[in-house]
Amino acid sequence: MTTLIISSNPNYQDSGLNQFLKTSSQWLGNSIEWLQLDEIYPEAKYTKKQIEQEQSRLQQADKIIFQFPMYWYSAPASLKSYLDQVMTNQFVNIKHSLQNKSLGIVVGIGKNLQSYQAGASENYTISELLRPYQAFALAAQMKYLRPLTINQFSYMNEAEKMKLITSYLNFIDNIIALTFDEKQAWIIKNLKKIYNDDETKKDRLAMIIDQIDLRKAELEELKDNINLIKSQEEN
Amino acid sequence: MENYDDWLINELKSLEQEETSFIQRAILNEAIDIVKEQTKRIEQAKGELDGRVWDKQGW
Structure with a gap:
């Protein structure tokens, strides 16, 4: 099984979490492909050839991960640009190129997870905020997985970071929750x-x-x- | 059973402490959690089996 991790993060060079996850993913070797959007496409503009390349990369993967820090309850702009340009109507709706693949979301949040519930400071759950990706998975006839939420990475102690490694490896290495x-x-x-x-x-x-x-x-x-x-x- | 658990967990802990790679330590650490969960589930399953066998004998 191969997994394509599409990481969207304008601060990828300084992000401790991004680096931590990238290093962890290398444990799984060739079954993982890491696409750092802001590094490869800093202008977020895709030529026809690049769109074809990215579509081919998607087709080769069994599992696709959208991975990003949450910016104003959504992904950073690079993921939106990628979706708007690479996920064409022809590719997704007519050819059904993503059919039966899995879509997993790995999202980093700066607040405590308990803030994301009705009545708490953020009021909405992570699942509610990620609904556009769930809708996309449904439209693309993909299997939408339970998201992996990583909260307050910078405050994590060593034991929590070790647990995060295995949760993450488990998430990206397997098509469904085990x-x-x-x-x-x-x-x-x-x-x-x-x-x-x-x-x-x-x-x-x-x-x-x-x-x-x-x-x-x-x-x-x-x-x-x-x-x-x-x-x-x-x- | 308990002796084997102790041996397994101690051996995993010992390897974890000697390990320098953070990822390998994380995997050894996860193995400890899996062993603990196995113990819990084996005990629960034995308990359930005992309970159901007793019922069958009409006690």
């Missing part, structure tokens, strides 16, 4: 990528992975037994 069963498989897959250059640690980790795998199987067996009894109870 069940616990899938999360176990996902962490095993990522643990296996660690310590390829350290045999001793690799051995220690292999024992850990075996145990996590055994426990995963134990949980599955227990659930199967419960389901079996449940079905007998119903009969």
